[in-house]
Amino acid sequence: MTSAPLLPPTERPRILVEHPDFYVVHKPALWLTHPVRARVDVPDLLTFMQREKGETDLAPPHRLDRETSGAQLLTRDRDAARRFFTLFKTHLVGKTYLAVVHGEPDWERRTLDAPLGDLGLGGTNRIAIRQAVVPDGRPAVTDFRVLERRAGHALIEAYPRSGRLHQIRAHLSHLGLPMVGDKIYGRDPQAFLDFMERGQTPELTARLGLARQALHAARLTFPWAGAPFVAEVPLAADLRVYWEGLT
Secondary structure, three states: OOOOOOOOOOOOOEEEEEOOOEEEEEEOOOOEOOOOHHHOOOOEHHHHHHHHHOOOOOEOOOOOOOOOEEEEEEEOOHHHHHHHHHHHHOOOOEEEEEEEEEOOOOOOEEEEEOOEEEOOOEOOEOOOOOEEEOOOOEOOEEEEEEEEEEOOEEEEEEEEOOOOOOHHHHHHHHOOOOEOOOOOOOOOOOHHHHHHHHOOOHHHHHHHOOOOOOEEEEEEEEEEOOEEEEEEOOOOHHHHHHHHOOO
């Protein structure tokens, strides 16, 4: 993460579900999921919830990126943490995302089965963490569905069947549908380097269209206590405003 100044969040986390074993919380964009030693100036959801609820055993069984908004789980005790570890390991937790992308695909549904791995520095790539579809990559499968098209953009539902680094963003880029606001996989190859050097400046936000990547964790599904559990979070306000402003 850059050491340059970052934009502060404009929203506070909201508890969506308060279950005896876990919370489902709406993590706003620009909040970390848990503390990062190098960026103690950036608020994180875990510390916020520990202070709000007075529960020191809270733990995240998965992690949303700082720029991604939406449904984040927090377990309330060690037993629940162990149970969720097993659910994630056996691929019984379903995660559905919404993304706003540049481009209007000519398909309604598509499953991309394409291995992902490090692109590697060199050529046009100057970003070490950038992932790409590569022959020797790790298996990665994402189901996509177009929900709406508008003014050269699309609102896409994404369901990753695997959990690779930057999977949805890299797969959308591979399909020629870069995510709005994405500094690594978006249309501006200089954006991430400028961000690392100077932070999220107004000029960079204007270039990208958004101050963060247009990715939202909209739904979580998993079995719990013998029954299916579903938690949903409507599209974040900033993404809704961007989408509705397209003409």
